[in-house]
Amino acid sequence: MTGFHPPEFDNQLQHLQKTIDRERLARIEAEASANRSHRELTVCKRELLFMESVAAAANQAESLREAIQFALEQVCTYLDWPLGHAWLRSGPASSPHLSSSTLWHSAGFAAPTAFCQATESQRYAPGQGLPGKVYTSRHPLWIARIHDNEPLLAQRQAADSGLRSGFALPVPAGEEVAAVLEFFNTEPGEPEAGLISLLSFVGMQLGRVAERQMARDRAIHDAFHDSLTLLPNRALFLDRLNRALLRSLRDGDDNLAVLFIDADRFKIVNDSLGHLAGDSLIRQLAQRLQQALLSAGENAPQDTAWGEQTLARLGSDEFAILLENIGGATEAVRVAEHILGLLQNTFAIGSQDVYCSASIGIALAAEHQAADELLRDADLAMHRAKRLGGARWDLFDQAMHASAFQRMSVESDMRKSLLENRFVVHYQPVVDLRSGRISGFEALVRWNRYDKGLVFPNDFIPIAEDTGLIIPLDLWVMREACRTLTAWHRDFPHEQPLTISINLSTRLFSLANLAEQVGEILASTGVNPACVRLEITETMAMSDANRALQLLTELRALGVQLSIDDFGTGYSSLNYLHRIPANVLKIDRSFVSQMHESEECMQIIRTIMMLARNLGMKVVAEGPETADHVERLIGLDCDFGQGYFFSRPVAEPAARHLLETAPFART
């Protein structure tokens, strides 16, 4: 503006200019401020979006690996950093270490092979290297400048690869650190507090996934492991066996064996020393077996490939071993013998040294065999080893299968038959050799087995003993025999009342309340106890001398007689024999049947007779079949004879008929 203008105008102009300037400044200020908050808002929004997506992924992740892979990508994208990688905690709880998860994320950056390879081949103990430091401190760690000899990165390759800064964060899970994530940038960079807390958030979210997975793993572990020994349980064993069988079928080899191991004396330890001692024995046994497998592997012959093995605890004192890729039966037997060898050393239970041998059954995989069948076959072989006295191994064969099948069907038929009253008692007369009169009978059980006709005791008593069915059976026979004798006493009153001999099985003999049960049967059948003769075998009387003596005394106190059956076949201690409160000795049939051809047998019978006389016992000779046998027995002054010469065991009506006709009486 030129020319004259009044001074007021100038003033106004200046004022206007100032106002404009002020307004412009204010506008710039306002714009800058608007820009600033817009920018802040955007950063904040990005951060929120990032946090949201990490948290959502953590909620949905099926596995820790999946969640880690996602987080590596998210963090790299968010920071615009080119490389991320994760370490996982591994190894046993007592000595953990960090090894590469092999999970990487690289964005817009050719992943440096040398660095990646070096990283993956590395493992860090707690406190070592970048991951080990973060693992121990449980805090993120920032490396602002990576140089050639960065001590936290064992890999010189990091610097070579153009990586200039990095940082790592822990994934805490409960007391543990489950993983460590690390990220690298090609620019050097200083740590930012906000960023570190944001990345800690990522660690926490992944930690939730890790905790979930750990709980799931623990539940799965518990469902498939035995809590006492921490060994795989039956379910896991069968699963591994199944897989191994499938594998061997696919590969066309069947070098696979199952060892079924059962401790021989566990029950005794458990009963006598208590459950804690039993638990301790089982744990030590598990360790011993584990050790046996290790050393069997170390000592394997050069030409055998020693493959995978699984040791499992199946139940109380039962273990199983799966041997894969073995050279056949010889190798399985070698392992079994090695185990038996190691079991010869005692176990320390408290202050006691305890021996615990085992019975081992071996079964080899054959084509088309299912896991449970293979295990069952090994179990059968184990049972045979046990029946043969234990502390030994046995190998399954097909005959074993057939006999096991037969035993099973006998057992189930017997159970039914007990309910359906299909057992009958036959009676064999015991004849007074001097007068020829019947002095009594022995009750002998027979089984009317459906379409198989009448079955004799030797074909089912051993199975009944094994299964425990002998207990109800023996008590039933006793009741039946006592009832019959009561009727005979009523119908055939003799000066010397008839006796009834009843066999007691080994199982029944070890029944805790046997005397009480016998007392009840005597009372309820109203029989005269003095005429009841309980037969126990020589072996039963001798096996647990103290207990036998106590029990026999209790039985005698009921007023019954006792008889020692099959005498001469066991190993009697003469010193002990005179303490047994028995009334009768029964000479085993094997001596009587050979009397006529063996002077030795005659001599044995003479000796037994003398022994019995001295101990004040009567003698029954079992099994005289001919007149010659009877003559010789009379010549030896034997009291009684019970044999086919007089009569086979017969049903009650026929026995009654014998009593009516007295066919053997001399006068």
Ligand code: C2E
């Ligand atoms: P045991 O108690 O020694 O019974 C005698 C066995 O010898 C009977 O066989 C009888 O039939 C047989 N015997 C008798 N005289 C002769 C003979 O002259 N020649 C031949 N060859 N044999 C003769 P059984 O009835 O087959 O019984 C066999 C075994 O089964 C019995 O031997 C006994 O140990 C057991 N037993 C039988 N019944 C029962 C029972 O109810 N309970 C229990 N626990 N065991 C029983």
Ligand code: MG
């Ligand atoms: Mg008998």
Ligand code: MG
């Ligand atoms: Mg006998």
